[in-house]
Structure formats: structure tokens, C-alpha cells
Amino acid sequence: MKNGFQNKLFDEQASGDAFTYAAEKSRDYIMGAVERRPFPDANGIEAARAMARPMPEKGVSASEAVRAMREGFEGACVNAIGGRYFGFVTGGVLPAAGAARVLSEAWDQNAPLFRTSPAAAIVEEICEGWLRDLLGLPQETVAGFVSGSSLAIYCGIAAARWRLLTRQGWDLNAQGLNRAPRLRIVSGRHAHGTVVKAVTLLGFGTDNVEWVDVDGNGCIRTELVPDLDDKTILLLQAGNVNGGGFDDFKTLCKKAKDASAWVHVDGAFGLWAAAAQDYRRLTDGMENASSWSCDAHKTLNTPYDCGIVFCRDAEAMRSALHQQGSYLEIGAGRDGMFYTPELSRRARAFDVWAALMNLGREGVDDLVSLLCDRAAQFADEISAQGFELTARPCFNQIVFAAENDDETVRILRAVQEGGVCWAAGADWFGRRVIRVSVCSWATTAEDVTRSVTAFANARGRPSV
Ligand SMILES: *Cc1c(COP(=O)(O)O)cnc(C)c1O
DSSP: OHHHHHHHHHHHHHHOHHHHHHHHHHHHHHHTTTTSOSSOOHHHHHHHHTTOOOOOSSOOOHHHHHHHHHHHHGGGOOOTTSSOBOSTTOOOOOHHHHHHHHHHHHHTOBOSOTTTOHHHHHHHHHHHHHHHHHTTOOTTOEEEEESSHHHHHHHHHHHHHHHHHHHTTOOHHHHOSTTOOOOEEEEETTOOHHHHHHHHHTTOOGGGEEEEOBOTTSOBOGGGOOOOOTTEEEEEEBSOTTTOOBOOHHHHHHHHHHTTOEEEEEOTTGGGGGGSTTTGGGGTTGGGSSEEEEETTTTTOOOSOOEEEEESOHHHHHHHTOOOOTTSOOOSSOOGGGGSSOSSOBOTHHHHHHHHHHHHHHHHHHHHHHHHHHHHHHHHHHHHTTOEESSOOBTTEEEEEOSSHHHHHHHHHHHHHHSSOBOEEEEETTEEEEEEEOOOTTOOHHHHHHHHHHHHHHHHSOOO
8 A cells, every 4th residue: 555655656756757748838838928818818717716626535646637737727827928918027937047947846956055955055156146246236245045025125124133233232133122222214105015014024113114205206315315324224226116216326325324324225126227238327326235135036037936135244144044953064065044034945046047147148238128128118109109107117117097097997907808918007196007017038029019009999999
């Protein structure tokens, strides 16, 4: 009985049938991405819902399980790797990065320690160095590879909290937050929701944030930033999630540096501007910040999920994220767990390595420029169709609206259901807007024109 069970698994491993099937179907899926609808239709979603059945008492073969998964769920997948998905800030996938992911999933490396995976430790170290140079960050900067900017921001602010409290003579890890010296948080009003989440998770509380008003692109108004001091964490952003705006790093990082305040830069998609000649000026001065965060799964077009935290203060990062265990053999090489909150973690730096290897410095510049060029084209064409741009187009983000909120919402719904392209909505300075984020290498000039036409058509047919 027990042996029968194990033999079945050995047979499945030896035949490799499930893997052959998965590889073939992955390839078909990727190759069909250009023409597939960006958002699944009702039938696809219905089929996935129909998968909600009791868990079987007796299992099926590996191949059957994978086949059933594909047949049941593939039709309800969002196709963000085609060229006409503009929702949220969802990156496409470079073929090299996607394929690297398939291979590294087979390797199944666990990345906390050099001892748990020399390969993962070494590739993280290589990527750390490459990214530091690519983004123009200081030589002493260390990097942690996490699930996304949510956690990367959390890590940056955790390092800040440790450093600022240590400077006050307070041992955070031992003494905790009760009766700790008070720290200040200064942030623009349009900080991303994940920044707010990190601030709450770390125990600061939103009522204690000194919120600063922002301009029409969501940038912090530099002249309104209060005096800073060595107990202040200043939260800036490279790329507002709606308006695309970049804060004035030149002025604000200098001001913070002079006051010994800590600056964290949320650059989920916008930090990559630093790697493109024509957009680098947006990030001028950000090298004077203390920590930064970005997503490889956005602008760099690696698969989900991959965010990166950078910190110039290695001691603060390692202390804030410290953990021990007598069974953990530490120090054989780079131990990734000191730069992330997790112990066990997949080796997502392989995806980053493959993307950077595939693109080279020139290719990263080309990719960033491509996304921005297409966004600019979208902005030109959509305003030529009579839509109002509700912020100055910036980087890869545009926001626009019809004559009133009802029309904007109606048009957006119609386009979302039409299947040509997909974008999301947002509230922007009291108005309902449509937001377009160009985030896939696969978006062509024709995709943009086709998408704009879908909006124009939806506008021309008011509902009765
Ligand atoms: C997407 C985004 C985040 C959150 O990133 P996740 O990878 O989804 O955790 C934070 N800030 C900005 C500006 C973003 O665009």
C-alpha cells in the first residue's frame, strides 16, 4: 500500500509526462498571448468557478492534475503579457525571464542561506551588484529579494526605524516600541497604499504621519515639507501610481541628509527611470536617499512575484531583519535571509538575472523608453479623441476622463467588457478617471491605436 503510493510518484517523476505537458502548454500559452483577450470572458470565469468541487478522496495522476488545472483555470487568466493590458501597473514578461522562471521552478531552490542554495546566494549577490550600478545607487548598497514592493517598502522602513531608534540609544529589537523615543513620518498625501500599510504594520499609525499636499501629478509639494530632523523618516516616491509623478529628490534628499533624516524612495515602477538615459533626470538626487524599493515584476517585465529593497545602511537592514537558529549555518556566503523578512523563500533573483542578461544595459534603457513612448502616444491619441488628460502624462502612466464621472465609468465598463484592451479606474482629485499604465514590452504602436479606438467607440455609443 505505502510502497504503491511511493512507486506511483517515482513513476511520475521518471516519466516526466506532467512536465512535458506543462512545458508544451506553457509554450502554447505564451505564443498565443498577443492575440488573446486581455481579460477573460464570462465563459472562462464560469469554467473556473465550476472547479469548486469537493476535494477528491482518491487522487489523480500528475498529468491529469496538471491537465485539469489548465482546462479549468486557464480561461479565467488575465492576459497581462499581451500588448493591450493596461491595468494597475502590471508588467509583461520577457521571454528570457519567463523561461528562466520555468527552469528555476524545477530547481526549486530555497534562498535564505548560502547553505540552503549556493546558486541562489550567488545569483542574488550578482544581481545586487548589477542593479546597484544600473540604478546609480551608492556602492555600499545591499539588496533583498522579496515578493513585491509591499514588502520591499516594509523592509526599508523597518531598517529606518531600527537606525533612528539606535541613534537615540534605544535597542528596538530588545526593548520594543513601548515607550520608545517618538519617530516622525513625513509623507506625500498620495503615498501608495502599500506605504500606508507598511507604516501601520510597523506600528507608527496613520494619525502620526505628517501628510504633505501634492501637485497635479501626485508629487509632494517640496516647499510644504516641514523641517526634518534625525528622528524623521521621509517617504518619497519615484512614480505616482496614477499620475506618474516623481518627487523632487534633488532638493528633498539633500534637505533630509543635512538633517540626518532617513529617506525611503518607493520606486515600484519608476526607480527604473534611472536606467534610461532620457528619463534619468526624473531620479536626479535620489542616490542621496537611504533606502529604495522597486518591482522587477513591473517595469523590468520579470514574472510575478519579484520586488527588491535596496538599503545603503547594511547594518540597519541586517539588524532590523535579524533572526537566529542554532540549526541555521550562517556565514558560508551571502545569507539572503538578513535582507528579507522571510526564512524560506523562492530564488526569484534568477528571473532578474535572466532579464538583465537578456537585455543588457542598452536593453533596459530601450525597454523603459519603449513603455514611456507608448504611453506618450496613448496620451496624444486619446486627447485627440476628445478625452481630457487629468494629469500631465508622466513616465508610463496616463490618466484621462470623459465629460463627467458617469460617462467615464460607463465608457470604462464598456471597454473592459469589449475585450480589446483593459484598463482600470481610479479617483483622482475628486474625479473618476481611467488610468492607463503601459508596462509590457509587447505593447506595439498598433496596440495603442486599437485601444484608443476602443475608447472612442465606447464613447460614441451612449447607453439608453
Ligand atoms: C505597485 C506599487 C506598489 C506595490 O507593489 P507590489 O509589488 O504590488 O507590492 C507600491 N508603490 C507603487 C508606486 C506601486 O506602483
